[in-house]
Amino acid sequence: MRILIGRLRGILVEKQPPHLLVEANGVGYEVEVPMTTLYRLPSLNEPVTLHTHLVVREDAHLLYGFCERRERELFRELIRLNGVGPKLALALMSSLELDELVRCVQAGDIKALTRVPGVGKKTAERLxxxxxxRFKAWESLPTVASLTLESNPDIGIASAESDALSALVALGFKPQEASRAVAAVQEEGLSSEELIRRALRGMA
Incomplete structure (x- = not known):
């Protein structure tokens, strides 16, 4: 039996980057998202709609979510490649904006790809x-300028920093590397989303 979950609409009740909990019709769905989606999420307890992709494994059913359908299609293109699983696909999409990833591939920029955790030189060359x-059809993609950030004033500095560190480690960065990156961009009042965004930019 083939089961697909292509879209999820509900209330955003938890945000623990890169994991979300979305409640729909009394059911809480755990969803993992790339950082580009995290930046555009509404505040907690607000409605959210995600385009989703379900990965079925022997030990778990894993749901991945994206703000834009085009992001989901990119994710699907990536996991079709030999040696690229969902974790590496999310790391690529989190470390590079969609338009940046496409330009990187079109320009043959190995250096940019090897900055992504889990991508060595041989893997970058193969990618x-x-x-x-595959990217010839991807002429028009959202730009960095089109992204909007949501700040949650209820999140404390310590909590925001902890969430940012957890998200970077989940993407594959070493804890020490993630800690240095967050410390380098830490400012009072920044949300976890903005800390993650700045840290990733700094490491790039």
Whole structure:
């Protein structure tokens, strides 16, 4: 039996980057998202709609969510590649904005890809070869300027920093590396989303 969950609409009740809990019709769905989606989420207890992809494993059913349908299609393109699982796909999409990833592939920029945790030189070379043709149809993608950030004033500094560290480690960065990156961009009043965004920019 084939079961698909293509879209999820509900209330955003928890946000523990990169994991969310969305309640829909009395059921709480755990969803993992790339940082580009996290930046555009509404505040807690607000309605949210995500385009989703369900990955079925022997030990778990894992749901991945995206603000834009095009992001989900990119995710699907990535996990079709040999050696690229959902975790690496999310790391690629979190470390590079969609338009940046496409330009990186089109320009053959190995250096940019190897900054992503889990991507070595050989993997980067293979990704460039396999993705170049696939990305020919990806001419128009959301730009960095089109992203909007949501700040939650109820989140304390310590909590925001902890969430940012957890998110970076979940993406594959070493704890010490993640800690240094967050400390370098820490400012009073920043949300976890903004800390993650700045830390990723700093590491790039």
């Amino acid at each position: 460039l070869i396999e993705l170049k043709d």
